[in-house]
Amino acid sequence: MEQTRRLITELPGPKARALMERQDAAVARGVSTLMPTFAVRAQDGILEDVDGNQLIDLGAGIAVTSVGASAPKVVEAVQRQVAEFTHTCFMVTPYEGYVAVAEKLAEITPVSGPVRTALFNSGAEAVENAVKIARAYTGKQAVAAFDHAYHGRTTLTMALTAKSMPYKHSFGPFAPEIYRVPGSYPYRDQLDGHTAAARAIAQLETQIRAENLAAVIMEPIQGEGGFIVPAPGFLKDIVQWCNANDVVFIADEIQTGFARTGRWFASEYEDVQPDIITTAKGIAGGMPLSAVTGRAEIMDAAHPGGLGGTYGGNPVACAAALAAIETIEEGRLDQEALRIEKLVLAHLEEIQRQDPRIGEIRGRGAMLAFELVDPQTQAPDAALTSAVASAARQAGVIALTCGTYGNVVRLLPPLTISDELLEEGLTVITDALTAA
Structure with missing residues (x-):
């Protein structure tokens, strides 16, 4: 697969909307989904949806496809x-x-x-x-x-x-x-x-x-x-x-x-x-x-x-x-995880210097996150976190959140993702933070 983010429809596209109607009719309500689309192919850092959109994968199926979704x-x-x-x-x-x-x-x-x-x-x-x-x-x-x-x-x-x-x-x-x-x-x-x-x-x-x-x-x-x-x-x-x-x-x-x-x-x-x-x-x-x-x-x-x-x-x-x-x-994917850590930390730490809403950046290897807070009180800001993740998803980046207080953006890319895709995905997320 070409390792390029590409949006040719809005999310969800027409085929995804049709599948959503089928899902609503057949799948139990308790099984909720995050991305407003459906996957058909994935390799390394890119996932393709039913409408032909190519999304940057910073979730790896919640740390499952570390070696890539089709190694x-x-x-x-x-x-x-x-x-x-x-x-x-x-x-x-x-x-x-x-x-x-x-x-x-x-x-x-x-x-x-x-x-x-x-x-x-x-x-x-x-x-x-x-x-x-x-x-x-x-x-x-x-x-x-x-x-x-x-x-x-x-x-x-x-x-x-x-x-x-x-x-x-x-x-x-x-x-x-x-x-x-x-x-x-x-x-x-x-x-x-x-x-x-x-x-x-x-x-x-x-x-x-x-x-x-x-x-x-x-x-x-x-x-x-x-x-x-x-x-x-x-x-x-x-x-x-x-x-x-x-x-x-x-x-x-x-x-x-x-x-x-x-x-x-x-x-x-x-x-x-x-x-x-x-x-x-x-x-x-x-x-x-x-x-x-x-x-x-x-x-x-x-x-x-x-x-x-x-x-x-x-x-x-x-x-x-x-x-x-x-x-x-x-x-040597352990070393690839450390490569990812170095790139992500450099990007996030630069943003943090300009944006006090990033309370802490933490994690190890390719398991990294940043906690979003009220800069005055350090109180968790779940609403901001949800808005950032939602905006990133609409822009074609699979972004996950977590945290007891719902205020942490987590990054779990495949260990095979390229530097270019990773940097682009991070830019989309941090641009969403700036816009919010």
Whole structure:
């Protein structure tokens, strides 16, 4: 595909409007969409819609198509596997692809000692099963998550997720024995990492107690909560407390994994080794796959038959995962993420010097964001954020928002995007900010 932004109709165009009418008639109202159009093709930094418009992709399907939406190795691997067989259910008749993915995850994940993996379909499934495993291993029930966390949309993972609308509102009651403690949000709480960790640990000890606590789960960079990077030392102190108190530490790397932050996993920046890591999104180049990877003694605590699912570790998805990981390795896409970071930060920091509504720029690698605020009070400005993102989308740039307060613009481009497209997309977004 030509890597050029091109609008030949307004958004939505006539074909997109017709599809919207069909969507309204056939798709449940709760499944909402952001872009005012429908995709037909995508490659690297460009997505083409049904009306022939070409849009700059700064979302990558929410950090899924990190290797590109049609990476050649992934396409070839999927086509080859589909021609051989599409499904047997690994629990019935196993196949090599599942084993090969587990072996590769043991090689690249920062977990010490012998490692085991179980494969599933979605990030929420991975989180649910990580909790099951931690409870089986420890014989305890309580699980702690942090303010601003996002861990999924199932009953258990909604309980772990902090934000009510749109994720939890009207869907309760939720799973019991889930507790929430304050995390580290340096821009808002102004605490260093050790002080923030001590505050969280005090609540863990007084509100739950270690003898009741099976696991602590945390995103090394909080995604939906606002791309919040904890202050240095916070994550390490929490992990050390867990290790000293026989509490399983689960790193939710579903959005941060597979070179998105410039390393295989964001935990590596903090020099910690989780007991369990949950992964999904960028693992398989767009195919549905997730994984729970952890220390063998913990992973093996679940009894035979206690883990699984009909589609978990589907052979086509496993083939895609092996090809996606190979693409990351051969293309050195971790370095591409750092290239993206350098370009984005230079652009945003220049704009920030002129515009105090950008309260903070944060993130790592190709997982970056800026928080929009009232420059006088630093209060979150969700209305401005929504206006900026909407204007960018109308101009042909796929722009996403996030944050507990709805005031963060997040950037998750494919790691294969060109400098030129990335700079153009950023210019569209920051021009929208200036216009607003």
